[in-house]
Amino acid sequence: MLLYVNMQSASDNRNKLMLGVLLALALGALLVGVLETTWSLVQTSTTVSSVGTVKGIGVGIYGEYACTNRVTSINWGVLEPGSNKTFTIYVRNEGNAAATLSETTQNWTPTAASSYLTLRWNYAGQTLNVNQVLQVRLTLTLSSTVSGITNFSFDIVITSTG
DSSP states (O other): OHHHHHHHHHHHHHHHHHHHHHHHHHHHHHHHHHHHHHHHHHOOOOOEEEEEEEEEESEEEESSTTOOSBOOEEEEEEEOTTOEEEEEEEEEEOSSSOBEEEEEEEEEESGGGGGTEEEEEOOOOOOBOTTOEEEEEEEEEEOTTOOSOSEEEEEEEEEEEO
C-alpha cells in the first residue's frame, strides 16, 4: 500500500509540476501582452513640419483659378508618419508658346528628408496654351519609417517647355 501511495504522490507531483509550467507559460504570455500594450501606450508619434518654396519657370503658380494670388511657398503643416497632404495650385502658361510642364524638387533641408518624403502631382502631360490655366494637385507623402527628421524644407520647381 505504501508503494501505491508513493506512486500516487509522484503522479500528483508530476501533475502539479505540469500545472505549474502551464500557469507559468500562461502568465508569461499575459505579461508579454501587457508589456506590448503598455509600450504602445507610451510610444510617441513623430510629427514633421515644413515650409517649402515654389518656383515657376515660364509659368505662374497661383492659389486660385483667377490667377490673382501668386503661390511662392507651401506650408505643409504637420505630417504624421505614413500620411500625406495635398495642396492645390493653378499653373498658368505665361510664355509665348504652347508648352508642357515638368516638376522637380531641390534644396532639401535636411538632405535626408528626401529619403522619407515623396512629392507627386496629378499633371498628365497635356499641352498648356499661352495664358491657359490648369489646376494641379501636389501630394506630399511621408514614409511610415521616417527617422531623425523633425522639420524639413525643399523647393518645388515647375518648368514649362515648348
